[in-house]
Amino acid sequence: MSTNNLSQKLYSAFNELIIILAAALLIAIIFNSIRSSYIPLFGFSSAALIKEQQAKIPIITLSEAYDLYLKNKIIFIDARDPFSFEEGHITGAINIYPDEASLQASSLKVKAKQGFIFVTYCDGHQCPLSKETAHALILRGISTVKVFVNGWSVWLTAGYPISKGKK
Numbered sequence: 001m002s003t004n005n006l007s008q009k010l011y012s013a014f015n016e017l018i019i020i021l022a023a024a025l026l027i028a029i030i031f032n033s034i035r036s037s038y039i040p041l042f043g044f045s046s047a048a049l050i051k052e053q054q055a056k057i058p059i060i061t062l063s064e065a066y067d068l069y070l071k072n073k074i075i076f077i078d079a080r081d082p083f084s085f086e087e088g089h090i091t092g093a094i095n096i097y098p099d100e101a102s103l104q105a106s107s108l109k110v111k112a113k114q115g116f117i118f119v120t121y122c123d124g125h126q127c128p129l130s131k132e133t134a135h136a137l138i139l140r141g142i143s144t145v146k147v148f149v150n151g152w153s154v155w156l157t158a159g160y161p162i163s164k165g166k167k
Helices: 003-034 046-055 062-070 082-087 098-113 129-139 151-158
Strands: 074-078 117-121 145-148
Touching (some): 062 074, 062 117, 098 117, 098 129, 117 129, 117 151, 129 145, 145 151
Parallel strands (some): 074 117, 117 145
């Protein structure tokens, strides 16, 4: 095969590849634009996506949380670090940091099937741990999750039952 013939075949193959890639890109853009939950092509940020998903997690008030607590229909999840948990937490709460949600998911799914609602909390209005833990649980198939914003301080101020130690 001559060098000229080989270069023509490579040039032809390269052109076909470009046409196929352009067609695939065009089809992908069209399908993305007609999807109900399309992915933005410009200005995409994984942090913004996580923030948007976390914004969809329901919030629970103190009165709602306490009512469910009295009815034994709630499992509080303290998303703070283990040291803060041991210093004090809502009585009956379990300590699950966002990165540990996958380790607890199977046992929590059993509780979810029993009708329990999971309420994540941390301390402070700006604390992201409760939302991060709630989001991690939802990603693992636990849908009955709510966030108790500034939960530890609000619960403590209300004078509701607290415990110290690992349990």
